[in-house]
Amino acid sequence: LAGPATSRLWALGEKSQEAFLRMRTVIFYDTQFSGRKFKVGDDMTVTGKFQLLPIWPKEIAFTGISWLNFFVPGPQFLRVGTWINNQFMSCSDLLELGGTYEYKTIAKARYPGHWPVGIMLSMKDAGPLIGPSIYVDVEGSHEGFTNPVKTLLGNTVNLEDFGVNRMLMWTLVTTLIGVAWLGFWVGRPFTSRLGVVAAGRAKELISGADKTVAVIFALGSIGLVVVANVMTASQYPHTIPIQETTLKIDPLPPEPSAVQAKVLDATYDVPTRTLAFRVEVHNTGDRPLVLKEFTTANVRFLNEQVPGNTWNPDFPEVYGGTMKITPSEPIAPGETKVLEVVMASAEWENQRLTMYHETTNRFGGLLFFSDPTGARSIIAVADQLVIPKFGVTQL
Incomplete structure (x- = not known):
């Protein structure tokens, strides 16, 4: 293959997802990364919360069967552990619609470089739901990096190279078998045999010797698998099968809320x-x-x-801009007020969050209210209709 030389591409792919998938499914917040500069072998901790919005888009199924992922391009980091609501994730989790969850994940720097890293929730039938991300710099050398794990028998093995020689040996053996099988058939003349097939005498192309060779290959392959299984069972008599189960995790208890809020209507002005x-x-x-x-x-x-x-450059999220609120005065205790919220930002287009070209023209997100003490009340906007405005066209 030949083509023009290109520089390395850096992208996480979240913009390729539909707006409804990112705005109306899972909202991550309070996300914090333990740093942006690491050395090979250092641990990076990511903490935060996420809420599964109470009204799920009808375009995708909600199963709740999920796995909190730490994403990075390739094996540049090693997953140490992930916890949701202080429960260690050893398998898939069953999450509730409308629930809020607190998470922590720890990853160990494995290879030096400049890497995009982030958090995402993978859900059965819904796919990956991507959360905040940052770029980190990892210094040092991969040489000497180890991943020690203690086995059931008390032995310590290094997963960085454990079983590599065995894997290479079996890869070579099976590859040679495949090459021999192909060589047995491919080496025969093609054109003359094609004429025999066209004449309706295809059965004549398979001789008794060919059938014998095929049986030898089949029995040999089966025997090889049986012998390999016996050898492995003898060498490793104590094993545990890969666990296939789902752990139900209850959401965090609802936090006391000092506000009731309801979105009345919404518009998106395309020109501005x-x-x-x-x-x-x-x-x-x-x-x-x-x-x-x-x-x-x-x-x-x-x-x-x-x-x-004000905005902090260390925030892992994208800064959309200023949110203008009218009237701007605080809402007094017991008072009911209608606020007009206006958010003019190029990020609606840059992040491909404009809804007017999708089949369901709706948006979602979280509204954060606060009192003078800093106490927060969070309101979910889950399924609000948006009316697009394209401006006035002169005829």
Whole structure:
């Protein structure tokens, strides 16, 4: 194969997913990476929370059978362990629709380089649902890297090279068998045999000797498998089959909420790339509340009118921009107010989150309200209709 020289491509692929898949399924938040610079052998810890939105898109099935993944291009990191709600993930988990979960995953740097890493939730029938990601730099050398594991018998093996020689040996043996089988048939003349087939005498091409050779190959392959199985069982008498089960994990208990909110309507202005919606908010608490943030598809919009609520470059999410709220005054205890939220940002297009070209023109995400003490109330927007606006066309 020949082609033009290209530079290395860096991409995580999340933009290739449909907007509804990223905005209306799982929302990750409070994600933190333990660093951006590591040495080979260092542990990287990723913590955070995610919520499965209470209304699931009808385009995909909800099974709840999930696996929290740590993604990176190739085996550049080694998974040490993953926990959801403090339960170690040894198998697939069964999660609940509308539930909120806290997670932690630890990965060990394995190869030096500049790598994109992140978190994602893989769900049966829904596929990978990608969370926040960052780029990390790993220094050092892979030479000398080990992955020691203690076996059931108390022995310690290094999984970096354990069984490699055996794997190479069996790969070579089976490859030679395959090459010999192909060589036995491919070496025969083609054109003359094709004429015999065209004449309707294809059965004459298979001789008794050919059948004998085929039986020898078949019996030899079966015998080889049996002998290899006996040898392996003798060398490793104590084994545990790969476990195929599902662990049900209960969501976190609902946090006390001081707010009731409902989105009344929403529009997306295509020329200005602006999502705007009206939300009716009722403060059920005893402190004033402000809307601080809207998060969807790993993109965060901040109400920078709130003191200290500014963007931090260390955040793993994408900065969508400023969220303008009218009226901007806090919502007093017991008060009900309709807020107009406007988010004008090029990221709607850059992240391919515009909904007007999809069959279900809806959006989802999380609204974060806060009181003066910093206590949060989180409201899920799960299935809100969006009306696109294309501007006025002059005829």
